[in-house]
Amino acid sequence: MKQIILFIICLLFGFNMLCAQPKFEVRAAWLTTAYGMDWPRTKIRSTADIKKQKQELITILDQLQEAHINTILFQARTRGEVFYKSNIEPFDSELTGKKNDNPGYDPLAFVIEECHKRGMECHAWLIAIPLGNQNHVRSLGNSSVTKKRPSICVNYNRQYFLNPGHPETKVYLMSIVDEIIKNYDIDGIHFDYLRYPERATRFPDQKEYRQYGKGLSLDQWRKESITAIVRHVYQNVKAKKPWVKVSTSPVGKLKDTPRYSSKGWNAHDVVHQDVNQWLKEGIQDQIYPMMYFRGNNFFPFALDWQERSNERQVIPGLGIYFLDPREGNWTLDEVERQLFFLRNHKLNGQAFYRTEFLINNTKDVFTLIKDEFYDYPALQPPMPWLKTDAPLPPQNLNAQYVNRGYLQLNWTPSLSAKEETVYYVVYGSNEYPVDCSKAQHIIAQRIPNEEYIYAPITPWEAVRFFAVTTIDRYGNESEPTQLSPTLYNDWWR
Numbered sequence: 001m002k003q004i005i006l007f008i009i010c011l012l013f014g015f016n017m018l019c020a021q022p023k024f025e026v027r028a029a030w031l032t033t034a035y036g037m038d039w040p041r042t043k044i045r046s047t048a049d050i051k052k053q054k055q056e057l058i059t060i061l062d063q064l065q066e067a068h069i070n071t072i073l074f075q076a077r078t079r080g081e082v083f084y085k086s087n088i089e090p091f092d093s094e095l096t097g098k099k100n101d102n103p104g105y106d107p108l109a110f111v112i113e114e115c116h117k118r119g120m121e122c123h124a125w126l127i128a129i130p131l132g133n134q135n136h137v138r139s140l141g142n143s144s145v146t147k148k149r150p151s152i153c154v155n156y157n158r159q160y161f162l163n164p165g166h167p168e169t170k171v172y173l174m175s176i177v178d179e180i181i182k183n184y185d186i187d188g189i190h191f192d193y194l195r196y197p198e199r200a201t202r203f204p205d206q207k208e209y210r211q212y213g214k215g216l217s218l219d220q221w222r223k224e225s226i227t228a229i230v231r232h233v234y235q236n237v238k239a240k241k242p243w244v245k246v247s248t249s250p251v252g253k254l255k256d257t258p259r260y261s262s263k264g265w266n267a268h269d270v271v272h273q274d275v276n277q278w279l280k281e282g283i284q285d286q287i288y289p290m291m292y293f294r295g296n297n298f299f300p301f302a303l304d305w306q307e308r309s310n311e312r313q314v315i316p317g318l319g320i321y322f323l324d325p326r327e328g329n330w331t332l333d334e335v336e337r338q339l340f341f342l343r344n345h346k347l348n349g350q351a352f353y354r355t356e357f358l359i360n361n362t363k364d365v366f367t368l369i370k371d372e373f374y375d376y377p378a379l380q381p382p383m384p385w386l387k388t389d390a391p392l393p394p395q396n397l398n399a400q401y402v403n404r405g406y407l408q409l410n411w412t413p414s415l416s417a418k419e420e421t422v423y424y425v426v427y428g429s430n431e432y433p434v435d436c437s438k439a440q441h442i443i444a445q446r447i448p449n450e451e452y453i454y455a456p457i458t459p460w461e462a463v464r465f466f467a468v469t470t471i472d473r474y475g476n477e478s479e480p481t482q483l484s485p486t487l488y489n490d491w492w493r
Helices: 002-013 047-066 107-117 134-143 167-183 206-212 218-240 275-281 299-307 332-344 355-359 362-373
Strands: 026-031 071-077 121-127 130-133 153-156 159-162 188-192 245-248 349-352 395-403 406-412 422-429 442-447 451-454 465-472
Touching: 026 121, 026 355, 047 107, 047 355, 071 107, 071 349, 107 121, 121 167, 121 245, 130 134, 134 159, 159 167, 167 188, 167 218, 188 218, 206 218, 218 245, 218 275, 299 332, 332 349, 332 362, 349 355, 355 362, 395 465, 406 465, 422 451, 442 451, 442 465
Parallel strands: 026 071, 026 349, 071 121, 121 188, 188 245
Antiparallel strands: 130 159, 153 159, 395 406, 406 451, 422 442, 422 465
């Protein structure tokens, strides 16, 4: 049955999709720390628990690496609490089970290091506007932003929020972002809930509206208030570390399309996210619309996002949690069709919500992704709106045996490494020269040094020829440097 389904999908979307996976593609997973949903499961009571908590995270990343996931959206800020050492907000209680308690290590620093070891990017996923219910805020005591900065906080429907209409809110959020990009080698800043509450006609921002509305309607002023936050963060991040990607996960439908209704749930009209303006203005590098729908609630709206992209990267979020019988009991072919559709229409990738359902292989979704869609690694798509010049290639690629079945590749650093941070990508195949345009020839990526140990698991997996390229933090890649075939053209022996 599965082969029949694949055959039908190939007829609909094109046969070459199965045999030509893209070399550049974002493959992301939201790693949820709120309530310990994906991680952590162990609460730290002793130094042994630190090791156990870290090992839980390593196990998750190992599984995601096995499926060639290349981007981790790590939830670094929940509702007024954080998973890193901060002078602004307290550690999240999910780490130790206690409020305002130091876990004894820095989780964000740890996850960044482990992601980079695996060739993955790590983006700091930040809940922006909601601060939690009254009990939660009360439990934080004087460490809560509601105590430290009460002028930018409001209470609405027994929940606390930062007030998007207060001009100091964008300054506060940028202070959080600035602390992260200053102290961590982060690859991206990813905002969630950067919006007003749903249908919040009585949201208590009338004072700010009277003061700052400047003749706009309330609806338009609220949109402008959210856009001002997006603009402020984007411009300040680019002024400090321009390679750090800035992204948001908006509501999955922007607005009604000419043929399909959003059925009363969209970003533009319901929660005041004017994402079209963000893209037109170029104040996003990526968007991850939360497209947790199926059928005609998915496909036309995915195309709508792509048409509005302004050549920025659109990575739809897929709601794989709906595969769980307790959530929606979707069949696997719903996700399969969405993956085929996004590939066929050349969107920039996919993101999966959430990690637990992926690594638990809910209804074989992990198997589907690993074996049929992500057979090979993929590099991060470049960002030509930020930089187009490719770095110079490495030089003097050489190789030597270090043991039976192990080959050590060495090269001279790219001259571009004197001017900027660069990494290296290793390719291999059984044909010379190695065709570095094909994803199936990628062996390893984001290598920080000038050497790589190649160790295939079995002799029949070994390749004979190698090439190395330089890649910068904007995704620009150099021409390859090929290993001379006269050196090691039959090295496995």
